Amino acid sequence: MKLKIKDTFNKLLPSDPVTENTRRQVPKSCFSYVSPAKTKKAEMLHVSKETLETIGLSSKEAMSDEFLKVFTGNQIIPNTSPYAMCYGGHQFGNWAGQLGDGRAINLAEVLHNDKTWTLQLKGAGATPYSRTADGLAVLRSSIREYLCSEAMHHLGVPTTRALSLALSGDEVLRDVLYNGNQAYEKGAVVCRVSPSFLRFGSYEIFAVRQDMKTLKTLVDYTIKQLFPELSRPSKDSYVTFFKEVVERSLEMVIHWQRVGFVHGVMNTDNMSILGLTIDYGPYGWLEGYDPDWTPNTTDSQHRRYRYGNQPDVVLWNLYQLANALYPLIEESTGLEAVLESYKIEYEKRFLEMMKSKIGLVSEENDDAILIKDLEDILQLTETDMTLFFRSLSNLNKNDTLNGLAVISEAFYNPVEVSDSVRQGWNEWFERYAIRLQQETLSDSERKEEMNAVNPKYVLRNYMAQLAIDAADNGDYSVIDELFTLLKSPYSEQPKYEKWFAKRPEWARHKVGCSMLSCSS
Numbered sequence: 001m002k003l004k005i006k007d008t009f010n011k012l013l014p015s016d017p018v019t020e021n022t023r024r025q026v027p028k029s030c031f032s033y034v035s036p037a038k039t040k041k042a043e044m045l046h047v048s049k050e051t052l053e054t055i056g057l058s059s060k061e062a063m064s065d066e067f068l069k070v071f072t073g074n075q076i077i078p079n080t081s082p083y084a085m086c087y088g089g090h091q092f093g094n095w096a097g098q099l100g101d102g103r104a105i106n107l108a109e110v111l112h113n114d115k116t117w118t119l120q121l122k123g124a125g126a127t128p129y130s131r132t133a134d135g136l137a138v139l140r141s142s143i144r145e146y147l148c149s150e151a152m153h154h155l156g157v158p159t160t161r162a163l164s165l166a167l168s169g170d171e172v173l174r175d176v177l178y179n180g181n182q183a184y185e186k187g188a189v190v191c192r193v194s195p196s197f198l199r200f201g202s203y204e205i206f207a208v209r210q211d212m213k214t215l216k217t218l219v220d221y222t223i224k225q226l227f228p229e230l231s232r233p234s235k236d237s238y239v240t241f242f243k244e245v246v247e248r249s250l251e252m253v254i255h256w257q258r259v260g261f262v263h264g265v266m267n268t269d270n271m272s273i274l275g276l277t278i279d280y281g282p283y284g285w286l287e288g289y290d291p292d293w294t295p296n297t298t299d300s301q302h303r304r305y306r307y308g309n310q311p312d313v314v315l316w317n318l319y320q321l322a323n324a325l326y327p328l329i330e331e332s333t334g335l336e337a338v339l340e341s342y343k344i345e346y347e348k349r350f351l352e353m354m355k356s357k358i359g360l361v362s363e364e365n366d367d368a369i370l371i372k373d374l375e376d377i378l379q380l381t382e383t384d385m386t387l388f389f390r391s392l393s394n395l396n397k398n399d400t401l402n403g404l405a406v407i408s409e410a411f412y413n414p415v416e417v418s419d420s421v422r423q424g425w426n427e428w429f430e431r432y433a434i435r436l437q438q439e440t441l442s443d444s445e446r447k448e449e450m451n452a453v454n455p456k457y458v459l460r461n462y463m464a465q466l467a468i469d470a471a472d473n474g475d476y477s478v479i480d481e482l483f484t485l486l487k488s489p490y491s492e493q494p495k496y497e498k499w500f501a502k503r504p505e506w507a508r509h510k511v512g513c514s515m516l517s518c519s520s
């Protein structure tokens with residue numbers, strides 16, 4: 001297996017001088033050296049061909065025994081020193097202290113086509129940051145991370161990638177609903193791939209500990225290695241760096257809102273400094289269009305991480321990052337100005353994005369109102385977000401009396417849609433029809449544009465759950481089918497038409513489909 005190793009993180013940043021793998025606070029260090037645990041009987045279940053190519057490996061190499069061993073933690077790549085990263089984080093609004101890679105172990109950085117990628121195993125054993133947990137991951141959550149991160153990539157959403165999904169052969173004890181019902185599940189290891197796994201919490205930890213030296217070292221490293229287009233580290237460039245992080249985070253959350261992705265645990269330790277979607281846990285996809293929806297049962301009371309709140313949470317998280325960077329800059333106006341611009345920029349980008357979803361290109365003053373009214377009416381009766389926007393592109397400009405018929409498949413309970421709601425829809429379609437007359441695109445051109453931003457297929461929770469249930473019984477074909485389907489989420493795929501459907505009723509209140517916890 002030929003990988004071009006180019007480690008920087010563990011070469012240029014301060015390491016934990018203690019090399020014993022014991023759980024503890026790790027001061028003044030960005031990482032601790034740690035070896036992955038050997039597993040009982042590793043078995044590779046799936047490999048992403050696209051990610052393989054991204055890091056410069058062939059499908060043939062992926063079939064090797066070496067690949068299996070390396071990406072399940074049973075063998076270390078020659079001349080590398082695996083490590084777990086130290087970070088902290090704000091969890092559900094409160095500072096949680098040191099967290100760190102509790103069950104993630106970075107293997108190495110590899111260079112391919114002028115890009116550097118960090119390879120990281122998730123679920124490969126305990127580290128100094130494992131606190132009270134075991135450092136392992138179960139098959140259920142690993143399938144969810146593996147499928148979703150690749151699906152997000154193909155949707156055009158900035159994300160970490162997944163290279164491989166393997167069974168460890170070990171049994172892992174979990175209490176899925178945190179209600180005292182522990183059970184053994186199959187253990188698994190996913191190899192994730194990203195230019196970097198640094199998070200907002202990676203910087204916060206040093207600011208909170210008032211360790212300005214390590215904070216500066218890490219920020220300077222970040223700018224040099226990951227934001228080389230910015231000028232050399234200086235007080236000015238720290239603000240420019242922050243601005244870049246703000247822009248990327250904004251871009252990421254706009255995409256989430258576009259495709260209906262709800263992250264579920266947007267703690268600052270789960271916010272990538274590169275603006276990538278990271279840490280796929282109790283995430284979900286909006287089915288009925290409901291801004292208050294969250295898939296995470298742990299968050300069901302306050303719904304901090306509900307769909308409609310994600311853009312504000314990104315901003316809240318950016319404030320925490322700004323606080324962490326402040327000691328290096330000692331001047332708040334620059335950071336404040338950048339934070340101020342987020343809201344204005346978000347409104348602008350959100351409007352553009354929503355306009356694209358309904359096929360509007362030209363500028364009209366009332367577009368924001370038309371969209372706001374659409375969001376309101378979508379909530380009056382349970383309406384599937386994906387089906388709605390995808391179907392809307394079938395409307396003909398001159399036949400908008402037909403609006404309701406075109407989108408009615410998206411209603412979860414068509415017979416219960418009241419006359420007043422129907423009336424509301426008809427009025428909205430009348431306004432939409434008038435607005436479409438101001439557009440120059442033909443129906444087919446508009447349809448093509450809309451279908452490029454409104455996915456036909458997303459990884460609904462019940463779909464992931466079907467793949468999990470089958471895999472639990474040793475059948476990995478659903479994983480492969482969904483993986484293949486989600487490579488082309490915007491394309492018509494007649495043979496997979498069955499996945500272009502509302503969530504079935506059996507999945508409405510099922511664990512894993514509508515109710516997810518952080519247990520993974």
Ligand code: AMP
Pocket residue numbers: 099100101102103104129130131133134135136137265269270279281518520
């Ligand atoms: P998460 O909510 O998954 O982002 O995890 C928050 C923190 O808990 C991170 O520091 C994780 O590394 C750690 N963590 C989560 N699950 C485990 C586990 N099974 N073993 C060790 N650490 C874990």
Ligand code: MG
Pocket residue numbers: 269270279
């Ligand atoms: Mg995390």
